[in-house]
Amino acid sequence: MLEIRGLRKAFGSVVAVDDVSFTIAPGQILAVLGPNGAGKTTTVSMISGLFPPDAGEIRIDGQVSRSDTDPIKRRIGLVPQDLALYDELTAQDNLNFFGALHNLTGSALDHAMAAALTLVGLGDRMRDRVKTFSGGMKRRLNLAAGLLHDPDILLLDEPTVGVDPQSRNAIFDNLEQLKDRGKALLYTTHYMEEAERLADRLVVIDRGTVVANDTLEGLYARVPKPAGGGRVTLESVFLSLTGKSLRD
């Protein structure tokens, strides 16, 4: 469904992403892992059309987006890392606006809004202003805004940052439901346990390049089992691939 080939992006002399390639199939969750500044958000930004790559291509079912208004962009839903919501507006007003950006109006918009809010468990708070929401509720609404136009591909950039375990668990349930509906999900995160729970396949990026693209089991097999019969963790695999030096 989503095919990324040889993506490259530089900001001045800094190469943020270099020769990144991967694919995501319908009903699959791909976790993109990487230290801070590895190029995860830049990759997501290019896929969602925020800026063009310097090289490489992004194909959705073989088609390339040609312009800002290319209808193919409707097949992608973005859930940014920031809480991209208007605090002063109600949840309903926020979704009205984001839905209209995808040309949703009238009953179609109402149905989409109801479905998205129900999925994230905010149906009873739709008329409340977002500024009255907890961090977890805002995260869930952030997810609902990305789902509103029923995209085939959902790009989730660290969607659980700063939320409590209950909200995080609720978001996981939502994502698993979306996967079951055949959506393709690209999920960037720093949390290894999230990737272990959700991902069908994992891409590890470091310093702008892909250092691993494998299943969870494939990654586990890359490092020797610890002495004493302990279990290999994704974190140990991640650290062995990216090193232990600080990246901030």
Next chain:
Amino acid sequence: MLTPFLAIVRKDLQLFFTDRRAVILTFAVPIAIASFMGSVLSGTGRQVQRARVTVAIADEDGSTISRSIVAGVQKDDSLTVTMATAADARERVRKGVTSVALIIPPGFGAGAGRSFFRPDAPARPQLGVLYDPSRSAEVGMVRGLFTEHAMQAVGQEMFTGATGRQTLEEALNGLDASSLEPERKQRLRTMLNDILQFQQTASAAEPAPARGVFSMPYTVNEEAVTARANVAYNAYAHSMAGMAIQFLLFAMANHGIEILLERQRGLWKRLRSAPVSRYVILAGKAASGTIISLSSLLVSFAFAIVVLGVRIEGSVIGFAAVCLACSLMAATLGVLVAALANSPATARGLTTFGILMMVMLGGAWVPMFLFPSWLQNVTLVVPVRWAVDGLDAMTWRGVGLSGAVAPTLVLLGFAVVFGAVALSRFRWEEA
């Protein structure tokens, strides 16, 4: 593309009207300040007490003429006079208590009388004028009023008073030694003799200076030129134009800053990831800004019309055209702010300075005649000037539709330039 466009406009309006401070700043504050400024600068056609200039006078002469001048100046309803010593007068100006001080030196009256009939008088008395350089505009006014009273006092004394007789006799006696041509000298002698004879007759009939025979050769009929002869100037019209434009510019700068904040909060990413053209996004922003600006202008003037008695004496269509063009100009300025500034903090600093400069140069706060001529020419490229001129023309000046054409076109021109620069410089890419 209409649905996203309308959504952007509707969302911006919702956000604007949920921000109570923004609404107060845009609608209530200009009305309050314009009402205050209008009431301070003038009344709405009713007779109000004229603003007075404070003057300190040190009369070191104490002659009949100097006392007469001081009496005339004290009666002038444009001046508030305080008598002082020369040193005290200087101190009052230095401390800003009075804006102008006049020092009448010893011998001023006699010297002024001699000089009155002696074009070749060797030395004329010198009036000392001390003034506050920060209020230099008041000096000219005081000098003019003093001249009027001095001419009356000197003339009256010369034609009817004792000093005048003595001065005339001195002038006649000194005529032989004068450097004037013989023929002119003879004519002057004849004139002085006639005046002396007239003065002796007048003095015998009525003691001088009970009734003056010399006065200003003209009187002044002051008329404020407005839309029609019977329409009084309403200062609220001008102050409302200035204040309304100032605050809608601030509101639109804030509108631009909101775009930068949307970018900071990640909202721009969601906007840009949707299949919406960048032209629609900026057009939506400009349209919502125009609606807010236009509402602000119309509410301000509605208040001025209903409460303050302002009237659109010119063309209503012209007024609407100027308002619309002004609103478009302000809205595109907001988008330009978003395009040029790197951060909300930078934008706030730059726009506060820029708007205050534009408003000042546009004549909303200070009359433009106070500016040097080069600066007055510079104001032609300040949109606020055109907006204020256009609104003035359509309200209290009572100019017809033709008076709205130039301001409207110029303001639309500014809107096109601001919009084009914003479009070309807008940072679309999100890192």
